[in-house]
Amino acid sequence: MGNKKHQQEKSTAIYRAVIVLFVVFLVGAFAVGKLKTGEDQALESADPKVLALAECLTEKGVKMYGAEWCSHCQKQKKIFGTAFERVDYVECTVAGNPRAQARECSDAGVESYPTWIFADGSRETGQRSFEDLAFRGGCEWTD
Secondary structure, eight states, X not given: OHHHHHHHHHHHHHHHHHHHHHHHHHHHHHHHHHHXXXXXXXXXXXXXXXXXXXXXXXXXXXXXXXXXXXXXXXXXXXXXXXXXXXXXXXXXXXXXXEEEEOHHHHHTTOOSSSEEEOTTSOEEESOOOHHHHHHHHTOOOOO
């Protein structure tokens, strides 16, 4: 009799554990879905012209090299808004060493920030206008 009760308690415990795991899985999936939806909403709220420019620049092989401490880099990112997520960006700062530069940046010959390098190997430094980036990157831009 005690063995049957023990098996029943064990079955109930397993059943509860499965339910708890299932609920945790659902909550996690819902949270990830919400986060992704939030990112999508942020991009949807971006200016469609700026978003298209950011995507075009990336498709055309244009990269922006910058540093987190660089005020011009921050301004360049700010004018793109959430569309900057679509820009091919390389962070040149090395964590823990503000005087060091990431290898990808030194290999590209980056000496100042921001530096935009275009598919043909040409480059522009400093904060750039959308018109200039579109022209240099071979992307469409109309006012």
